[in-house]
Amino acid sequence: MSIMTAGQRMKEKRKELGLSAEFIADKLGVSPATIYRYEKGDIEKIPGNILEQISKILKTTPAYLMGWEPDDASRIRMAREVSGFTQKRLAQQIGVSVATLDAWERGYAKPRKADFDALAAALDMSPYSLYDWDTANDALASYMNDMVADHGPRIFDLLNHFDQLNDLGQTTAVQRVAELTEIDKYKAELTDDRPHDDDPI
Numbered sequence: 001m002s003i004m005t006a007g008q009r010m011k012e013k014r015k016e017l018g019l020s021a022e023f024i025a026d027k028l029g030v031s032p033a034t035i036y037r038y039e040k041g042d043i044e045k046i047p048g049n050i051l052e053q054i055s056k057i058l059k060t061t062p063a064y065l066m067g068w069e070p071d072d073a074s075r076i077r078m079a080r081e082v083s084g085f086t087q088k089r090l091a092q093q094i095g096v097s098v099a100t101l102d103a104w105e106r107g108y109a110k111p112r113k114a115d116f117d118a119l120a121a122a123l124d125m126s127p128y129s130l131y132d133w134d135t136a137n138d139a140l141a142s143y144m145n146d147m148v149a150d151h152g153p154r155i156f157d158l159l160n161h162f163d164q165l166n167d168l169g170q171t172t173a174v175q176r177v178a179e180l181t182e183i184d185k186y187k188a189e190l191t192d193d194r195p196h197d198d199d200p201i
Contacts, residue, residue, distance in 0.1 A: 006046065009065050011039040013058040027057050061107035075130050076119060077105040083123045094118040 004012070014024060021035040028035075028050060037043045038054075046054070048062075055062045059077060080090050091101040096115070103109040111119065113127075120127035147155050162173055180186045 007039040007041045079123050093122045
């Protein structure tokens with residue numbers, strides 16, 4: 001798979017947001033042809049001030065458009081907007097300042113694992129959908145190591161059975177396990193020696 005160029009990322013973000021090249025051109029005070037030239041790569045060096053303005057219009061960061069970093073910021077912001085939260089309401093719900101949440105959404109700071117988990121819980125989604133690929137892999141590997149250490153062969157038995165199911169069976173299995181966690185006699189007792197989620201990733 002080829003690496004996307006800045007222009008391709010720009011076009012992809014523009015399409016995701018349903019914006020026309022003409023709209024972006026109007027906001028920047030340039031011609032639509034200039035936007036198309038950026039997207040096609042005909043103009044490779046986008047001036048820094050233009051890049052900053054484009055990233056704001058496309059609700060992302062210059063670093064993402066240039067391919068310098070995974071776009072955690074866009075995932076967090078888009079998940080919040082799709083869920084109908086304002087920054088203030090989400091920040092209050094997860095116990096951080098609006099300035100902190102804004103820094104995460106702009107890509108100026110990175111949330112800890114516990115912050116990702118709190119965001120995911122508030123937005124009613126899996127934290128893995130908010131992580132970049134490397135973070136998701138690291139977090140999942142760490143989680144699986146803890147599970148194997150705590151539960152040994154039972155984890156492998158569970159995964160082996162799960163792997164034999166089709167998509168519908170796997171969805172049903174997850175729902176049934178979730179139902180079991182709501183029944184007191186099946187719940188594990190949480191103790192202080194279990195791993196804590198507030199460790200940085």
